[in-house]
Amino acid sequence: MQLLINIVVLASIYALIACGYVLIYRVSRVLNLAHGELMMFGAYLVLACSSLFAGHPVMALCAAVILSLVTGALVYIFLMRKMTGEMVLAAILTTVALGILVRGVVVLVWSSQQQYPAQALGISNPTFTLPGDGHISLWSLVLVLTNLAAYGALFGFLRFGRWGMRMRAAGQNPLLAAQRGINLHGVYALAWSLSTLTGALAGILMALDSGVTGSMPVIALKAFPAALVGGLDSLGGALIGALIVAGAEVLLIYYVDPLLSDVVPFLVLVAMLFVRPWGLFGTREELDRV
Amino acid sequence: MNAPLLQVEQIEVVYKRVITAVQGVTLAVPQGQIVALLGTNGAGKSTTLRAISGFLGLDDAVVTEGSITFDGAALQNRPPHEIAGRGVVLVPEREKVFPNLTVAENLAAPVARGTKARDRRPHEEHIYHFFPRLAELRDRTGGLLSGGERQMLAIASALMCRPKLLLIDELSLGLAPVVVGDLVRRLCAIRDELGIAILLVEQSAAVALEIADYAYVMENGRIVLDGDRQRLKGHKDVQEFYLGKGSAEDGARRSYRDIKQYRRSRRWYG
Numbered sequence: 001m002q003l004l005i006n007i008v009v010l011a012s013i014y015a016l017i018a019c020g021y022v023l024i025y026r027v028s029r030v031l032n033l034a035h036g037e038l039m040m041f042g043a044y045l046v047l048a049c050s051s052l053f054a055g056h057p058v059m060a061l062c063a064a065v066i067l068s069l070v071t072g073a074l075v076y077i078f079l080m081r082k083m084t085g086e087m088v089l090a091a092i093l094t095t096v097a098l099g100i101l102v103r104g105v106v107v108l109v110w111s112s113q114q115q116y117p118a119q120a121l122g123i124s125n126p127t128f129t130l131p132g133d134g135h136i137s138l139w140s141l142v143l144v145l146t147n148l149a150a151y152g153a154l155f156g157f158l159r160f161g162r163w164g165m166r167m168r169a170a171g172q173n174p175l176l177a178a179q180r181g182i183n184l185h186g187v188y189a190l191a192w193s194l195s196t197l198t199g200a201l202a203g204i205l206m207a208l209d210s211g212v213t214g215s216m217p218v219i220a221l222k223a224f225p226a227a228l229v230g231g232l233d234s235l236g237g238a239l240i241g242a243l244i245v246a247g248a249e250v251l252l253i254y255y256v257d258p259l260l261s262d263v264v265p266f267l268v269l270v271a272m273l274f275v276r277p278w279g280l281f282g283t284r285e286e287l288d289r290v
Numbered sequence: 291m292n293a294p295l296l297q298v299e300q301i302e303v304v305y306k307r308v309i310t311a312v313q314g315v316t317l318a319v320p321q322g323q324i325v326a327l328l329g330t331n332g333a334g335k336s337t338t339l340r341a342i343s344g345f346l347g348l349d350d351a352v353v354t355e356g357s358i359t360f361d362g363a364a365l366q367n368r369p370p371h372e373i374a375g376r377g378v379v380l381v382p383e384r385e386k387v388f389p390n391l392t393v394a395e396n397l398a399a400p401v402a403r404g405t406k407a408r409d410r411r412p413h414e415e416h417i418y419h420f421f422p423r424l425a426e427l428r429d430r431t432g433g434l435l436s437g438g439e440r441q442m443l444a445i446a447s448a449l450m451c452r453p454k455l456l457l458i459d460e461l462s463l464g465l466a467p468v469v470v471g472d473l474v475r476r477l478c479a480i481r482d483e484l485g486i487a488i489l490l491v492e493q494s495a496a497v498a499l500e501i502a503d504y505a506y507v508m509e510n511g512r513i514v515l516d517g518d519r520q521r522l523k524g525h526k527d528v529q530e531f532y533l534g535k536g537s538a539e540d541g542a543r544r545s546y547r548d549i550k551q552y553r554r555s556r557r558w559y560g
Contacts, residue, residue, distance in 0.1 A: 086347050162398060169388045169399040175346055176385060181374035181401035181451045184346075 001132035007243070007250045009140045012147035014265075015242035016202040017223035019154060019235060020195035026233045027171040027191040030080070030091040034099035035199050036220025038075070041102050042068040042200020043117065043207035043216060044110050050120040057121040064204060065197065072196025076189040084184055103214065112214040117207045125209060139209035146205060150198050154235060167191060171233070222249075222262070225269035231282020240280060244268065293362075294318040295487050296342070296378070296455055301356035301366070303334075303341045305349075311337040312511040314356070319455060324481060324488045326502035328495050328532060334511040335491040336383060339457045342489075343380035344370035360455065377403055377454035383463065383491075386444035389433030393424055396432050396443055400450040417446050420476055438469040445473075449480070455487045456480075462494045470494075474501050495532035499523050507532070 017039060024032045032038075045067050049060040079098060083091035118125055118139070127137050158164040170177040170187045178184050203216065226245045230237025249264040272279065296319040303311045312334035319325045327335050337351075342358055342365065345351045353366040365373055370380075388396050397414055405413060418425040421442045427435065435443060441461070448456060461477070462470040478501055481488055492498035498505060505522050507515035515525065522528050 084347065165391065165395050165399045169391060172388045172390055173385055176382065176388065178346060178370035179343055179374055179380045179382065180399065180447060181371050181403065182399065183371045
């Protein structure tokens with residue numbers, strides 16, 4: 001039972017991070033390699049807001065979430081906007097640079113020591129016992145639920161929302177989308193802020209559960225195989241990919257060796273690349289564009 | 291107020307900073323008229339249309355000289371979505387629909403100029419009435435449509451933007467004559483009912499001269515001939531090179547050897 005819970009929690013973490021990769025890739029064919037850093041930035045935003053709104057944990061959390069949404073939009077407006085309609089590779093390299101920058105800023109401002117936003121906010125992290133003798137901490141539970149809500153909302157938005165439709169259209173053919181009056185900058189900015197929002201949610205909830213250090217982006221790096229296994233342009237695929245990667249990781253840690261933890265996602269990825277390089281639910285012809 | 295809706299004045303388009311695709315092209319589209327742009331492959335027709343409808347950074351193309359004026363506003367080198375927002379909408383030659391969106395979604399995605407959310411629905415129904423076939427295919431994925439249906443969807447989704455001027459690149463390409471005839475009739479209906487001007491790029495002069503009020507002929511990136519339908523239909527060179535008829539004098543079959551290219555009268559602007 002505990003094993004199952006661990007898998008679900010880890011899969012939720014990966015899935016919540018992976019949908020950020022998928023969103024941006026799907027609309028602009030850009031791999032956001034700064035996603036992990038933006039996620040960590042979200043976690044540190046909680047820290048900053050906790051001192052700003054001392055004694056109001058809910059307000060601090062809301063402020064951090066809104067700020068991360070704004071951060072995503074700002075990243076697009078000030079950095080990625082210039083890359084719109086240019087070569088995709090240039091845009092990807094820009095995200096690498098952004099990642100390094102964010103990591104530097106975080107260390108500069110908050111130091112590289114482990115910090116506990118939950119303590120700073122003054123909220124506890126009780127553990128629940130589930131039937132079948134499994135344990136789950138409050139914030140892990142919240143993370144699982146948030147993940148489900150986020151995916152539900154994203155599916156609904158992309159399927160039925162007019163701007164969601166426009167995001168899909170821009171992802172398929174940006175030129176035609178622009179010729180149909182769709183403002184590509186608006187669509188891309190939306191994708192960046194939604195992606196940063198989901199990433200930051202994952203970062204914030206993980207930080208509340210177990211603290212935050214400068215090495216948090218590694219987790220996002222491990223979520224990247226989840227997105228790839230599912231197929232980079234498929235949201236549902238990201239969810240399933242996260243389950244597969246998390247399942248393999250938890251089981252191997254339990255039955256073989258805990259040291260394998262950092263390697264497993266990439267082993268799964270390599271195996272996947274041999275069998276189906278375009279991922280479980282990805283579109284095949286996307287490959288030549290990477 | 292006799293200024294045409296669209297006035298393209300002496301434009302020059304350069305790709306990748308070195309390749310000049312069109313040079314000194316001047317043309318005008320008056321309100322509510324159908325104007326055709328004829329010419330062979332690589333004559334610069336599509337480039338002219340793309341220049342009017344706007345380039346993305348990825349195209350690496352720029353209008354280096356001349357001006358494009360629509361409804362009193364300068365359009366040259368503006369981004370495509372802004373130009374569409376002003377009422378100039380392109381039906382491109384290839385990749386004209388979103389392949390993974392359904393027909394209904396293809397019509398829902400375009401941004402309708404100056405239309406409130408609740409006015410969208412009637413407008414959509416209005417468009418369906420021009421293309422009843424699309425209404426039957428509402429839930430079909432765009433990529434699975436036949437060539438004719440795809441062209442209908444492309445025109446319909448362009449109309450969703452509420453254009454004042456519709457640019458159509460290669461209406462008849464790859465379509466059966468029956469389908470083309472049908473599309474041509476619908477285009478005329480659209481022009482008459484909605485008062486939309488149409489700039490049509492065509493390789494098939496026969497199709498274009500059937501509906502166009504006025505036509506231009508392009509060669510090697512320049513306009514070499516223009517005139518109203520009667521003048522072009524009667525023009526010897528157009529008959530010979532674009533309509534495939536023998537020279538008017540004898541009407542007999544001739545050898546390719548006898549075709550005298552140099553006799554063609556050319557008029558270059560600029």
